[in-house]
Amino acid sequence: MNKKKINKYLPLTESSAYILLALTEPLHGYGVMQKVASLSKETVTIGAGTLYTAFSTLEKQKLIAKAGQEGRRKLYVLTELGRHVLAEHIKITAILVENARSLGISKE
Amino acid sequence: MSTVRKIRWFWSWNDLEEEKWLRDMSAQGLHLKDVENPCFYIFEQGEPTNYVYKLDYHLNNAMFNNLGWFALAKESKAVKENRKEYHQLFRDAGWKYLGTSKGWKYFRQAEETGKVQELYTDQASKEKKYRRQIIFQILLIILVSVYTVPTLLYDDVGSTLVYFILALFVLPLLPLGLRWRKLRT
Numbered sequence: 001m002n003k004k005k006i007n008k009y010l011p012l013t014e015s016s017a018y019i020l021l022a023l024t025e026p027l028h029g030y031g032v033m034q035k036v037a038s039l040s041k042e043t044v045t046i047g048a049g050t051l052y053t054a055f056s057t058l059e060k061q062k063l064i065a066k067a068g069q070e071g072r073r074k075l076y077v078l079t080e081l082g083r084h085v086l087a088e089h090i091k092i093t094a095i096l097v098e099n100a101r102s103l104g105i106s107k108e
Numbered sequence: 109m110s111t112v113r114k115i116r117w118f119w120s121w122n123d124l125e126e127e128k129w130l131r132d133m134s135a136q137g138l139h140l141k142d143v144e145n146p147c148f149y150i151f152e153q154g155e156p157t158n159y160v161y162k163l164d165y166h167l168n169n170a171m172f173n174n175l176g177w178f179a180l181a182k183e184s185k186a187v188k189e190n191r192k193e194y195h196q197l198f199r200d201a202g203w204k205y206l207g208t209s210k211g212w213k214y215f216r217q218a219e220e221t222g223k224v225q226e227l228y229t230d231q232a233s234k235e236k237k238y239r240r241q242i243i244f245q246i247l248l249i250i251l252v253s254v255y256t257v258p259t260l261l262y263d264d265v266g267s268t269l270v271y272f273i274l275a276l277f278v279l280p281l282l283p284l285g286l287r288w289r290k291l292r293t
Binding site: 013014015028029030033045046047048049050051052053054056072073074 | 162164192194198200203226229237
């Protein structure tokens with residue numbers, strides 16, 4: 001995928017990165033909130049207002065898309081573009097973490 | 109259960125103070141039941157409870173809530189769908205919806221220690237909330253100018269009044285802008 005197109009969305013905010021990560025499977029809003037809390041070991045919480053605005057922004061950017069409905073709740077899922085953007089973000093972050101470790105900033 | 113009515117003026121940029129006021133009322137056993145435009149509050153009397161109150165602001169609400177009589181277009185299906193989704197998400201997250209006033213939606217939930225009870229949990233989305241308010245205020249100023257400024261051309265009776273009305277709409281930009289800037293940096 002076009003690198004320029006991907007870089008347009010980087011860097012992701014912490015919440016956006018976790019929302020994208022949670023949406024590797026179709027989930028509704030509350031599911032995302034719970035999954036992010038557990039994935040991040042409670043280091044990142046996402047409020048309802050933040051999530052609602054993030055959903056509409058990410059959907060407009062075509063990083064996520066609607067994926068049907070579960071009762072009254074809409075489901076969202078990562079798009080192909082979203083997956084590439086997230087992967088690039090993780091790659092950059094991994095390099096940062098690697099450097100920090102070798103300099104003794106962060107322990108394994 | 110008995111209800112109490114209260115009248116209070118609420119500057120629309122003072123959402124944090126409004127949240128605190130409602131929390132203090134609940135601590136005294138007066139729990140918000142409904143808000144009515146523009147500044148009428150209905151409280152239900154009960155046991156003193158620690159509630160967390162939060163206000164949220166979106167342009168759609170503001171348009172239809174403040175400019176209901178201006179809005180020529182009917183609410184589209186997409187907007188209605190969006191609002192349903194919004195309310196479902198807030199309900200799931202434990203927020204009880206109480207009412208809308210001046211474009212602000214009122215929510216509350218019982219306080220729980222150790223739980224993050226915020227609607228906006230990152231800087232970026234907090235900043236966007238105030239940006240929405242500023243955009244709406246600018247829309248209002250444009251609208252009010254269209255109605256009032258032409259009268260300045262041929263009428264000297266209303267000029268002071270026109271300036272006064274314009275000032276009333278322009279002034280809120282100052283506190284709003286300051287808060288927005290603080291969040292940006």
